[in-house]
Amino acid sequence: xxxxxxxxxxxxxxxxxxxxxxxxxxxxxxxxxxxxxxxxxxxxxxxxxxxxxxxxxxxxxxxxxxxxxxxxxxxxxxxxxxxxxxxxxxxxxxxxxxxxxxxxxxxxxxxxxxxxxxxxxxxxxxxxxxxxxxxxxxxxxxxxxxxxxxxxxxxxxxxxxxxxxxxxxxxxxxxxxxxxxxxxxxxxxxxxxxxxxxxxxxxxxxxxxxxxxxxxxxxxxxxxxxxxxxxxxxxxxxxxxxxxxxxxxxxxxxxxxxxxxxxxxxxxxxxxxxxxxxxxxxxxxxxxxxxxxxxxxxxxxxxxxxxxxxxxxxxxxxxxxxxxxxxxxxxxxxxxxxxxxxxxxxxxxxxxxxxxxxxxxxxxxxxxxxx
Amino acid sequence: xxxxxxxxxxxxxxxxxxxxxxxxxxxxxxxxxxxxxxxxxxxxxxxxxxxxxxxxxxxxxxxxxxxxxxxxxxxxxxxxxxxxxxxxxxxxxxxxxxxxxxxxxxxxxxxxxxxxxxxxxxxxxxxxxxxxxxxxxxxxxxxxxxxxxxxxxxxxxxxxxxxxxxxxxxxxxxxxxxxxxxxxxxxxxxxxxxxxxxxxxxxxxxxxxxxxxxxxxxxxxxxxxxxxxxxxxxxxxxxxxxxxxxxxxxxxxxxxxxxxxxxxxxxxxxxxxxxxxxxxxxxxxxxxxxxxxxxxxxxxxxxxxxxxxxxxxxxxxxxxxxxxxxxxxxxxxxxxxxxxxxxxxxxxxxxxxxx
Amino acid sequence: xxxxxxxxxxxxxxxxxxxxxxxxxxxxxxxxxxxxxxxxxxxxxxxxxxxxxxxxxxxxxxxxxxxxxxxxxxxxxxxxxxxxxxxxxxxxxxxxxxxxxxxxxxxxxxxxxxxxxxxxxxxxxxxxxxxxxxxxxxxxxxxxxxxxxxxxxxxxxxxxxxxxxxxxxxxxxxxxxxxxxxxxxxxxxxxxxxxxxxx
Numbered sequence: 001x002x003x004x005x006x007x008x009x010x011x012x013x014x015x016x017x018x019x020x021x022x023x024x025x026x027x028x029x030x031x032x033x034x035x036x037x038x039x040x041x042x043x044x045x046x047x048x049x050x051x052x053x054x055x056x057x058x059x060x061x062x063x064x065x066x067x068x069x070x071x072x073x074x075x076x077x078x079x080x081x082x083x084x085x086x087x088x089x090x091x092x093x094x095x096x097x098x099x100x101x102x103x104x105x106x107x108x109x110x111x112x113x114x115x116x117x118x119x120x121x122x123x124x125x126x127x128x129x130x131x132x133x134x135x136x137x138x139x140x141x142x143x144x145x146x147x148x149x150x151x152x153x154x155x156x157x158x159x160x161x162x163x164x165x166x167x168x169x170x171x172x173x174x175x176x177x178x179x180x181x182x183x184x185x186x187x188x189x190x191x192x193x194x195x196x197x198x199x200x201x202x203x204x205x206x207x208x209x210x211x212x213x214x215x216x217x218x219x220x221x222x223x224x225x226x227x228x229x230x231x232x233x234x235x236x237x238x239x240x241x242x243x244x245x246x247x248x249x250x251x252x253x254x255x256x257x258x259x260x261x262x263x264x265x266x267x268x269x270x271x272x273x274x275x276x277x278x279x280x281x282x283x284x285x286x287x288x289x290x291x292x293x294x295x296x297x298x299x300x301x302x303x304x305x306x307x308x309x310x311x312x313x314x315x316x317x318x319x320x321x322x323x324x325x326x327x328x329x330x331x332x333x334x335x336x337x338x339x340x341x342x343x344x345x346x347x348x349x350x351x352x353x354x355x356x357x358x359x360x361x362x363x364x365x366x367x368x369x370x371x
Numbered sequence: 372x373x374x375x376x377x378x379x380x381x382x383x384x385x386x387x388x389x390x391x392x393x394x395x396x397x398x399x400x401x402x403x404x405x406x407x408x409x410x411x412x413x414x415x416x417x418x419x420x421x422x423x424x425x426x427x428x429x430x431x432x433x434x435x436x437x438x439x440x441x442x443x444x445x446x447x448x449x450x451x452x453x454x455x456x457x458x459x460x461x462x463x464x465x466x467x468x469x470x471x472x473x474x475x476x477x478x479x480x481x482x483x484x485x486x487x488x489x490x491x492x493x494x495x496x497x498x499x500x501x502x503x504x505x506x507x508x509x510x511x512x513x514x515x516x517x518x519x520x521x522x523x524x525x526x527x528x529x530x531x532x533x534x535x536x537x538x539x540x541x542x543x544x545x546x547x548x549x550x551x552x553x554x555x556x557x558x559x560x561x562x563x564x565x566x567x568x569x570x571x572x573x574x575x576x577x578x579x580x581x582x583x584x585x586x587x588x589x590x591x592x593x594x595x596x597x598x599x600x601x602x603x604x605x606x607x608x609x610x611x612x613x614x615x616x617x618x619x620x621x622x623x624x625x626x627x628x629x630x631x632x633x634x635x636x637x638x639x640x641x642x643x644x645x646x647x648x649x650x651x652x653x654x655x656x657x658x659x660x661x662x663x664x665x666x667x668x669x670x671x672x673x674x675x676x677x678x679x680x681x682x683x684x685x686x687x688x689x690x691x692x693x694x695x696x697x698x699x700x701x702x703x704x705x706x707x708x709x710x711x712x713x714x715x716x717x718x719x720x721x722x723x724x725x726x
Numbered sequence: 727x728x729x730x731x732x733x734x735x736x737x738x739x740x741x742x743x744x745x746x747x748x749x750x751x752x753x754x755x756x757x758x759x760x761x762x763x764x765x766x767x768x769x770x771x772x773x774x775x776x777x778x779x780x781x782x783x784x785x786x787x788x789x790x791x792x793x794x795x796x797x798x799x800x801x802x803x804x805x806x807x808x809x810x811x812x813x814x815x816x817x818x819x820x821x822x823x824x825x826x827x828x829x830x831x832x833x834x835x836x837x838x839x840x841x842x843x844x845x846x847x848x849x850x851x852x853x854x855x856x857x858x859x860x861x862x863x864x865x866x867x868x869x870x871x872x873x874x875x876x877x878x879x880x881x882x883x884x885x886x887x888x889x890x891x892x893x894x895x896x897x898x899x900x901x902x903x904x905x906x907x908x909x910x911x912x913x914x915x916x917x918x919x920x921x922x923x924x925x
Contacts, residue, residue: 010517017612018610032521032698059847060802062802062843063802123601123693123695124692124693125417126691126756129417130417130418130759133418143776143777143779144777144779146779147779147846147859148781148844151844153845153846161846161850165777188751188752189751189756190694190752193693193748193749195601195694195695195696195749196694198696198700199696199697351698352517352610352611353604414764415759416759417759418759418764418765419764419765420764420766691756692749692755693749708741708745
C-alpha cells in the first residue's frame with residue numbers, strides 16, 4: 001500500500017520570534033525535514049540608496065547608521081572612508097585611532113547580540129541577558145562620547161562629531177578588563193555546553209568553496225576556515241599597526257564550517273577586538289578631531305569604493321560623484337544580504353529546529369538586508 | 372482523608388467533593404506561586420529584578436495575570452475542530468489533576484489510598500498526550516500540529532525510562548503503593564531510598580551509586596514528560612511560537628498553564644516519594660516528641676511540600692541554564708542513553724537486592 | 727570490529743560524562759548569579775543620569791534665533807520649517823546672547839519631532855547656538871499633531887501683522903521709488919537714485 005504524501009509549506013515570519021526582524025521564510029517541509037527554503041525580503045526596504053542621492057554627502061551619514069543598526073559605527077566608518085577617498089582628505093592621527101577603537105567596541109557590541117540571539121533561539125535565555133547586560137556598558141561609553149546609544153552619526157567626513165569624552169579612556173579600560181570575565185562565563189555556560197554543541201555542531205555545514213562562491217564574508221566565511229579579514233588583507237585606516245589574530249573555524253566540535261564554528265569565531269573575535277582596543281587606547285595622540293572636516297563638501301567628478309570589515313562581513317560603499325554636493329550614486333555591498341544567500345543552501349535536509357540555529361549563526365540584520 | 376470528611380459530614384457526595392477540592396486548590400496555589408517563582412528565579416539568575424509591582428516582591432502578579440486571563444475574550448478561529456478544541460484543555464488538565472489523587476501528602480492526607488498508586492500515576496500522566504494531540508490537531512495551525520506531534524513522541528518515549536526506574540524501585544520496595552513506599556523510608560534521611568533504603572546491610576551501601584543514577588534518569592525523564600526546558604520542544608517558542616497551544620487564549624490557555632505547573636508539581640512529588648522519603652521528615656517530628664497527633668500530619672505535609680518545591684526549583688534552575696534539544700536528539704537521549712542506563716541500572720539493583 | 731566497539735563505548739561514555747559535567751558547570755554559573763544583585767533599574771522611579779552630550783528632544787531658544795535657516799538646510803529629514811519676515815526700519819529686535827544683531831522676525835519655527843532622527847546635524851551649523859538637543863526623552867503623545875513643536879515667539883496674528891507691516895513698508899518704498907522715478911523722468915537731469923535698502 002502506498003500513501004499519497006505531499007510536502008507542507010510552513011510560513012515562518014515576518015512575525016516570528018526568531019527571524020531576527022521581518023524576514024519571511026517559506027519552508028517546504030516533509031514532516032520536520034526541510035526540502036526547500038525561500039526567504040522573502042523587503043519588508044524593511046527604505047530606499048536607502050536612492051534616498052542618498054537626494055542628500056548632501058554629510059547628510060547620508062545618519063542614514064548609514066540605520067543599515068546595520070547593531071553596528072552603526074562600522075557603517076559610518078565605511079561611508080566616510082569612501083567619501084574621504086573621493087575628496088582626497090587625510091584625517092588626523094587622533095581621528096584614526098578613535099575610529100578604530102570605536103569600530104572595535106562596536107564589533108564587540110554587535111557580536112554580543114549575535115551570540116546572545118543565537119543562544120536564545122536555541123533556548124538558552126540566560127546568556128542572552130548576560131551579554132546584553134555587558135553590551136550596555138559599550139553603549140554607555142558611546143552615549144557619553146557622542147550622545148546616542150545606537151544611531152551614532154559619530155564619524156563624519158574628515159573627522160568626528162565630538163572628541164572623546166574625558167572619561168572615555170578610563171571607562172574603556174575598565175570595560176576591557178571586565179568583559180574578559182564575561183567571555184569566560186559565556187564560554188562555560190554556552191559554548192562548551194553539550195546541548196549547545198549538539199544543536200550547532202555538524203549543523204548547517206558551509207564548505208569553504210561554497211562560502212567563497214556565494215561571496216560570504218565575515219564570520220560566516222571565517223567559520224568555514226578561510227582566513228580572510230579585510231583588516232589584515234586590505235588594511236584600511238590604521239589597522240596595519242595593530243597586532244591581532246584572525247580566528248577561523250577549525251571544526252573543533254564537528255565539521256569545519258558548521259554553526260558552532262561560526263559561533264565560536266565570533267567569541268574569539270571579541271577577544272581579538274579587546275586586544276586591539278587595549279593596544280590602541282594608550283596610543284591615542286593629541287589633536288583636533290574636526291580640523292580636517294571640509295567646510296563645503298563638493299567632491300570632484302569621480303568614483304570611489306571603500307570597504308571595511310564590519311562585524312557581519314565586508315561592508316562596501318561605492319560612491320559616484322558628478323561634481324555636485326549630492327552623491328550621484330551610492331551603492332552598498334551589504335554583508336548580511338550576501339550572507340543570507342547561503343541560507344537556503346545550508347538548510348536543505350535539516351530539521352525545522354535547525355533553521356533557526358542556522359539563521360542565528362549567519363547573524364543577519366534586516367535593516368541591512370533590505371536597506 | 373475521605374474517611375475523615377465522611378466522619379465529619381456523614382454525606383458521601385460532600386465528602387467526595389471535599390477530597391477532590393484539596394488537590395484542586397493545591398494545583399491552583401502551586402501554579403500561582405510556581406509562575407511567580409519561575410519569574411523570580413529567572414530574574415535572579417539573569418541579574419534582573421523580576422515582578423515587583425503587585426504586592427510585596429510582586430507576589431500577586433500571577434493573581435493579577437490569572438484574573439486578566441479569566442476576563443479575556445475566548446477568541447477562536449473559524450477553521451477549528453470545535454469539539455476537540457474545547458475538550459483538549461480539559462483533558463490535559465484532568466490528566467495532571469487526576470495524578471494528585473494517589474499522592475500521599477502526609478500519612479493521613481491522601482485522596483485515594485489504592486494499592487497500585489504508582490501504576491495509576493504513570494497511567495494517568497500519559498493521558499495528557501491525548502489532550503495535547505487533540506489540541507494541536509484541532510487548532511488547524513501548522514505550528515500547533517508540529518508541536519503536538521513532537522509532544523506525543525516525546526511523552527510516549529520518556530514513559531519508558533520513567534517506568535524502568537519506577538520498576539527498579541518497586542523491585543526494591545516490593546510495593547506499588549506510594550504510601551507504603553513513603554512509610555518504608557521513615558525516621559531518618561539515612562533511610563531514604565537515595566541512600567539505599569532502611570537497614571545497615573552491605574547491600575544498602577552498594578545500592579547508593581545506582582540509586583543516584585536512577586534518580587538522575589527519572590529526574591531527566593520526568594522533566595521531559597512535563598515538557599520543561601531542555602525538553603520543551605513541543606512549545607519551543609523560538610521555533611514553534613507556542614507549540615500546541617498557539618491558538619488558545621483566555622482560560623483555555625490558562626488550563627494548559629495550570630496543567631503544566633500541576634504536572635511539574637506532581638512529578639516533583641513523585642521523585643521525592645521514590646527517592647527522598649516522600650512526606651517523611653529527615654530528622655524526626657516535633658509532634659511525636661510532644662505527643663500531638665495532628666502536628667505530625669502538618670509537619671509531614673510541610674516536609675513534602677518543601678521537597679516538592681525544591682525539585683520544582685531545580686527544574687527552573689535547569690530551564691534557565693540550558694538550551695533546548697532538537698527533536699531527534701531528544702529521542703537519541705531517551706532511546707540511546709536513558710533507556711540503556713535504566714535497564715542496566717534495573718538489572719544491577721535487582722542483583723544487589725537479591726544479596 | 728573489536729576496536730570499533732571499544733571506540734564506540736568510549737565515545738558513548740564520554741558523551742554521557744560531557745552531558746552531565748557541562749550541565750553542572752552551567753548550573754554552577756547560574757546559581758552564582760542567583761545571589762548577585764540585579765543590574766537593572768526600576769525605570770519610572772529610578773532614572774539614570776544621562777551624559778552631558780546626550781541627544782534627545784530638540785529645543786530652540788527662540789530669543790537667540792536669527793532666522794538664518796541653516797539648521798533647516800542641514801536637516802536630512804526636513805523636520806524643521808522656518809519662515810521669516812524682514813523687519814522694517816525702526817523695529818528693534820535686539821541682539822542675541824553672543825552679540826549678533828537680529829534682523830528677521832521668525833514668524834514660524836516648527837520642528838516635527840516625530841520626523842526627527844536625532845542626528846544632531848542641525849545643532850552644529852547654528853551661529854548662535856540656539857538650537858540644541860536636551861536630555862528630555864519622555865515626550866510621547868497620543869496625537870501625532872502634538873509632536874509638532876512650535877517655537878516661534880510670535881503668535882499667528884502677530885506674525886500676520888509683521889508680514890502686513892513689511893508688505894506695507896515695501897509698498898511704500900515701491901511707491902516712493904516710483905514717485906522718485908517719475909520725478910526723475912520729469913526732470914531732464916536725473917539725480918542719483920536712492921540706494922535700495924535691505925530692510
